[in-house]
Amino acid sequence: MRIFACHSGMKHQRGLSLIExxxxxxxxxxxxxxxxxxxxxxxxxxxxxxxxxRMQENGRIAVDLMTHDLRLGGFMGCRRYGANTISVIASNPPFQEADIVDGQAIRGVTYSAGNPAYVTDSLGNGGVVGSDVIVIRHAAGDGVRLGGGLVAQLGQGATTITLTPTGAVPSRIPGESDGTPLAAGSAGRDLALITDCSKGDIFRVSAIAGGTAGTPTVSITSDAGLTYGYSADAVVFPFREDRYFLRDTGRLNRQNQPVISLYRMAAEMNSDNADELVEGVEDMILEYGLDQDGDGAADIYQRAGVVTNWAQVVSVRVRLMLATVDDNTLTEDATFTLLDGATVTDRRLRQEFSTFVAFRNRLQ
Structure with a gap:
């Protein structure tokens, strides 16, 4: 008997169906x-x-740099401000004698359009209206004593000061005021202070020369005769005037918005040569602590426009508002309250940095 296989008309599925x-x-x-x-x-x-x-790092750097210099504000080579009678004999000084003797070695101002003028560079990049500017004047670096035995004393009207350095003979005064090293035998613009802690002269260095190998001295020539005479215990310091302020850098971020930075400028620098320290500092407010009862401690804090007696200033509260440079850090708009109480809505991140700094030379 034959058996015939029966095949159905259905075909076996191979692969995936369209739906699968x-x-x-x-x-x-x-x-x-x-x-x-x-x-x-x-x-x-x-x-x-x-x-x-990066913003937090910038904030810490800005605070550290300002704190270091602010602590020296009003330092005239001696422990207590006011113990020194200072005479300014330098030609064309960036400040007046009254700025020193009247306690204005520390001075602040709130920036308005074009004022102070030195904030604006030659391209017209100006400061931030409403932010603060501070000027600090002080002796800097390590003082160098007059040569004991080499120079017994300096008479009134002397123009040459002979120093005995403890190490190698320097070719310039360290910590020069204008940022330009003063080479031996050359004229320069450096300011220096000679003091014996009862009196002092701020003079302009017109020349500096090293001594012979057997006599390691440095002779500094003043551009004017000293007002006072000095004994061998007098000390010579570099003298600085530093200005801190905010300025438009002239650069734009990726949204074509101006970039603001913190600047430091030595008194005799051209405004174009001011040092850009930290970018992204959007605002700076300084509040000055006044010692009104003479106990060496701040009794009240005031903005620069309110302070009437700068000799009473013993400390300062520094407030910095840091912001990210680009306006696209956040995915959506956010509203922030700025240092002056105003609000702004954008896509930046912001953080306030604040610290108190005491002017050491004005503390009891």
Whole structure:
């Protein structure tokens, strides 16, 4: 008997159906979208953390730099301000004698358009209206004593000061006021202070020369005769006037907005040569602590426009508002309150840095 195989008309399925393929693609797209969302979120978080860390680092640098210089404000070579009678004999000084003897070695002002003029550079990049400017005048560096035995004393009207350095003979006064080294035998613009802690002269160095190998001395020539005479215990310091302020750098961020930075400028620098210290400092407010009862401690803090007696200033509160340079750090607009109480809405991150600094030479 023969058995015939019966074949149905149905064919066996091979591969995926269109519906299954579409479902697979949809699931794959969902997975990819999820991974991409996590990646973009992580990237955004990383970018925010990166710019935040850089902003915090800039804030710490700005505070540290200002604190270092502010502590020296009013230092005239001696422990207590006022124990020194200072005479300014330098030609064309960047300050007047009254700025020293009347206790204005520390002075602040709130910037308005074009005032102070030195804030604006030759390209017209000016300061931040409403932010503060501070000027500090002080002796700097390590004082060098007059040569014991080599120079017994200096008479009134002397123009040459002979120093005995403890190490190698220097070719310039360290910590020069204008940022330009003063080479031996050359004329310069450096300011220096000679003092014996009862009196002092601020003079302009017109020349400096090293001694012979057997006589390691340095001779400094003043551009004018000294007002007072000095014994061998007198000390010579470099003398500085530093100005801190905010200025438009002239650069633009990626949103074509101006970039603001903190600047420091020595008194005799051209405004174009001011040192840019930290970018992204959006505002600076300084509040001065006044000792009104003579106990060496601040009794009240006031803005520069309110202070009437700068000789009473013993400390300062520094407030800096740091902001990210680019206006796209955040994914959506956020509102911030600035130092002056005004509000701003944009996509920057901001952080306030604040510190109190005592002018050491004015403390009891």
């Amino acid at each position: 393929l579409m479902i697979s693609l949809a699931i794959s797209l969902l997975i990819i979208a999820g991974v991409l969302y996590v990646f973009l979120g992580s990237r955004q978080s990383y970018n925010q953390m990166d710019v935040m860390s």
